Amino acid sequence: MKKTSTLSILLLAAFFLHAIKSSAQIKKNGTVSGMVKDNQQKPLDFATISLLKAKDSSLVKGALTDAKGSYKVSGIASGKYLIATSMVGYQKVFSKPFTISETNADVAVETLLMSAGNHQLKAVSVVAQKPLVERKIDRTVLNIENSVLAAGNSAMEILEKAPGVTVDKDDNISLQGKQGVTVMIDGKLTYLSSAQLATLLRSTDGNSIQSIEIITNPSAKYDASGNSGIINIKLKKNKAKGTNGNLTLTGGYGAYPKSSESVSLNHKEGKFNFFGSYNHGNRQQARNLDIDRTVGGQAGNTFFTQKTFMQQTNYYNNYRAGMDYDVTAKNTIGFLVNGYFNGEKDQNFTHTLIGAKPTAVDSMQNTNSTLNQTYRNFAFNLNDRFQIDTAGQELGIDLDYSKFNNNNIAQYTTDFFLSNGDSQRGSLLLRNQTPSEISIKTIKADYTKSFKKIVKLEAGFKLSDVKTDNDLQAQKLAGNSGYVNDTSRTNRFIYDEKISAGYVNLSRNFKKLSVQLGLRAENTSSNGNLITKNQVVNRNYLDFFPSLFLHESLSAKHDLGFSYSRRIDRPSYDNLNPFVYYLDQYTYSQGNPFLKPQYTQSFELNYSYNKTVNVSMGYSHTKDVMTEVILTVNKASYETHLNLQSQDSYNVNINTPFTFAKWWTGNVNLNGFYLGFKSDSLLGGNLNKGRAAFQLKALQTFTVGKTLKAELSSNYQSALVYGLFYIKPQYSVDAGVSRSFFSKKANVKFSVSDIFNTRRNDLTSNYQNTVLDIRQKGETRVARLTLSYNFGNSKLAVRRHNSGADAEKNRVNTGN
Template sequence: MKIKINRSLFSFCIPFFIAIPGFAQDSTKKKADSTSTINEVQELNTVQITGKKPLVTQKNGTTTLHVSNSSVSSSSSALEILSKAPGVHVERDGSISLNGKRGVTVLIDGKPTYLSTEQVRNLLSATNGISIEAIELIGSPSSKYEASGAGGLINIRLKKNEDYGTNGNLTAVGGYGNYFKRNASLLINHRSSKFHFFGQYSFENLKENEILNLSRSNNNGNEQTFFRQSGTDLYAKESHNLKAGLDYNLTNKTVLGFVTTGFTNKNTINTDNLTLIGQQPILPDSSIYSISNGDSRYKSLGYNLNLRSKIDTSGQELNADLDYSRFTSANTFIYNNIFYNSSGQIFKPALLFKNQTPSQIDIWAAKIDYSRQLTEGIKLESGFKSSYVKTENAFAYLNNNATGFIKDIGKSNEFSYREAIQAAYSELSVQKYGLNIQAGLRAELTASKGISPGQDNTVKRTYLDFFPHISINRELSPADEISFSYSRRIDRPDYQSLNPFSYFADLFTYSVGNPFLNPQYTSAFELSYNLKKIGNVSLGYSRTRDVITTTLITDTVKKTLYIKDQNLAREQTINLVFAVPVTFASWWQSTNNLTVYRNKYQTSNLMGLPYSAGQLTYLLNTTQTLQVGKLVDTEIAFDYQSPQIYGTYAVKPLYGMDLGLSKNILGKQLTIKASATDLFNTRKARISSAIPSQDYQLTQKSESRVFKLSMTYNFGKKTVKQNDDKSGSNDTEKSRVKATH
């Protein structure tokens, strides 16, 4: 369905805006409550706890995790919460799949993070659970959402307080695993009849370690070489997050708002790595001891100007956003390699070199959305978005000599990337006769250009894509309903995945970019049946072509192992999801989710041979919530991931148990929570190659068992319900910014 063109999209967009004032008139007056009738959603499959919200709810294909109600999750990072969420799998590089489908876009307050896979991982690990209200898992987004996110969307809703007067809360967390951790956050709100100010600040300071072991063999003709690598990474992280905004009520129906967001992250990484090399697995004839020290700094700053207007009481609304964001990173890593023979003696000079990788990404975006009630039960939404992205990257390789570090021009490079996307959508919602139907179409025109002068590479693309979506929900009885959805979506490569630079972990393992990556396209179907008193079951199927896959490839000539994103031919996934809440007693409730899926990857040429792999996999999440009298709430959570195939990785089982306690005192003004994640220290990643011709086994053990104590103090008064979340126009572009190391 991709069409290569060079003409403007504006002529194509005209039909999308027939419903906008000036193109059509509102010929029928509606009652004031007609919009709320259409927008009303019915809560399904909730576990009700007296005086508390449920931990998990489901509404029309969206699963919501109420993080603020969990004593375990609210003391964890967003990354840790997601890694144990129903149907979610988080790879060691930070890539996320939902119900077996790859290519998930992460949003924060309805706005994609504008970051790459690695930087999303860093951001989520630095986002405190204490600042999160809920996490929404959206398997089949409608046409008004960006078309990116072939596997669905994950929206992280941060806590907000929009009550009249001045109020807020202050939270402090301390923890210990192998090292101390601490974080804190302040949420403050002031609202009057005309103005509303809101702000949130959080910081985190921690130290953690990770142990990695890699065993592999390299076959090159008649020569076989064995490598055994063992290393320890020690991370010291300091991060600061800020969000502040001001709303001004121009009229009682129109609000003008301004929001600024900022994030800084400073990491220092110290790595010790020993590589044993030999012609036999247990008898090395040489070894390399590597010490690397790195300093990684990342900053982002964004501005959003927004207008929200309810034009009349018949349901007409107009929303507009202007956004600008800048992301900068500066990474410096020094590698020192010492070479030993079989007797443990140094046999050649040490190799000392440095990598510097500064990067800057600028994003401009604007969008407008309009909705109106056509007749009772029928609503039309239309919108347009324009975005432009500019990235500048440099890679400097510096050799060490008697005078210091000297730049090696032959190994250094630069990369720049430009991308413009014009998008338009229209969606019709019909709610009549027990049916709720949404049908929409989104069109996106993309023009991109990547330039790498050092390698004399220039890649230009222009293409137009159409993304239909339809969902049908039928209420069979007051207790049961059935729904069906179809959507077509896209995942464009991370900006830095297109970057041809090479980044070293050590002399024998590195990662390299791929400027020739194509976007991947996914068509997905889902059928869901809900029994409100029993649970929910859904059956899904998706097919992805040109699937972007992170591959771990052996270069048998150089005897190296390198990571590279590549387009495999296709991936097929079929999944079956069960969500079953159980109430054992008034004081004991349980939420249980089982996801069973089978995926299959296929390509005609990988390492010179056809590749086909897949496996039946299941993910189990169960949480027991117990209320011990009126004193303490107890939460016990267990998750299990069976063996699975993930691209070219064969992943072994992963499981763990968490425990949490919470207590409200001082009239619920002060909340104290204690938690233990990975109580029995069982979460360890174990990976081998799914490619028959490759031989490697990787184990990775991070500092997963952590004990934490948190205290939250609420101040001020609460008299008014919260407003809707605010999101900007450069959402999707942020989700594709990738870290340079």
């Protein structure tokens, strides 16, 4: 590690010196830059910039302004010029003439102010729509806004359709076949465990999502967590003064009914901008879980045949409110309050047959379990964004506080029978109460500065302080004494974690080559205390995470890129918690307080043809990979996580849009990958497993007239190997249709997920003395009808809010 860190620092220093030297010496062509704003001093994005010769107003070059209203035109020969800017709905504006020469190569044009046009265009309709799947230099973007398939679906259900993304039976999210994905919302980490994150995503209405960004190799600016990359869910925003809002109602039915309602409201007046939203939903769903298990022993094999029916009823209430205040034209402060109060009730029934032969039953047992869970969260963010100058120098500061309060009350009743159905012995009654509390405090600052429009510096720091307190109160019924404490299972686990991080990124744009070199340092101090058993695990470690990005434009139609990064994944809070969660006497799950973080080095080469066809090839190596395993003790099998020695991953991804007709367009994504796992001493044996696999996703859009649109989504994933498990193929088809009314203010959408009811999660495992065959079918075929109405000004500007506590929230549970 020290060699890597030293080399990274030397490379960073050499690159910085070279970049500054180059910026001072290399000026073969002139550049002109500036900003475009409206009369209210608000930046105008996507305004057309034309560089004209001052002599005859002939066009030399063109450009577009970015989201901040800035533009830059490079490669300009010596001469006298002027800038013209135009935009639909605004009057054309010209700059004063200026001269480009050897002594005046870089010209900053005065800010151009555009006034709204006083004329109207008659009988002209211009519609610009982003493709459903869009490939950019460093990420793939799934444009959800206005998509039919988003209607009534949750964020989790939409993610399952995203290129290269899969969701397994336990709601673990994988990217290009690898687990360890960091999920962000509006650029903010969620700090949740996989189970809690799944709950949050299932309670996030798809109608509130603008787009989903998939970043397979993030830069040093992002938290170093997430070995397979980052998925950033961007919520919708609007763009002008006034008041606007949206009301959405959804009803659905699969095996059980489902409903959701959401309302959002925004108001901007003067220097103030107020915004808020509320989402509510009720959902019933069912799942069938069948497990055939063979456990070897000195006395021979024992065979278990287990069938479980799981019925779940849950509700969610998510809220979000805040305000922005423009202190000056360059400085905006704001605060954001958001949270949820969710609940869930699970009713599970498990029937288990036990015998010395597969066809012979020696005994049986039935387990009824009832779980009542509540999830509460409150989060507060205070932020300040300061634009220091028009050259791109900015400073952003975020202060965050989040608190989670979860409670789980579980009741288990197990009845035992002989093979003929007679009672074998008295019932076993168990009861668990599991309150848990998580608090998260973070402070984050990000600074950006450009040098001569050639070199860009990004730097920042982040401090986080996380504390979790889990108290398992386990009881069992003891005759007339009633419920008494079960000392073998009762425990309390307190976990404290502090992370100090800093980063620096340097970017340099050459004529056709762009280079970015970054380094992030993170120091982690953690303490896990299993109080009842007096087990304490202390860790303190400093890590460096270098990153490198290269992008070259070979020609107008050919682009080539390369990226490298080193990343870390820390165990989720649930996986560190050693509590035992029962399905029945022979099946349960348990955390591992000794689980270590895993480290990944990733390399990726990508090629783009005509900005549409994209091909990428990647390789990554993960050390101490955290993997789900199933262990057997006294014929009982339990799920936990262990560190395997390593994981090697190879992948090839091909993404291309297609157009069969003006009304029929779409996108195809093919992802091929190989996952290999090694461990020299796993449960007394050597593990060396791997398999090549692929995933194919096709999205098709059909446009009929101006108000009717239909979409069809299909997905196939071949069989693959992950750790100890062989996962069987999966496939499904979704479809939807929408119609807009009242000048597109109202919309009706009807969709059906998993039309043929084929989506399921089946897997097998055969290691040491345990053979497993798991078959799981959830309620995946659901029909939904969604009504939505937009009211007020549809162009209200809402500033995107990113807190500094998003990485830590990725590791907590939310319910639903």
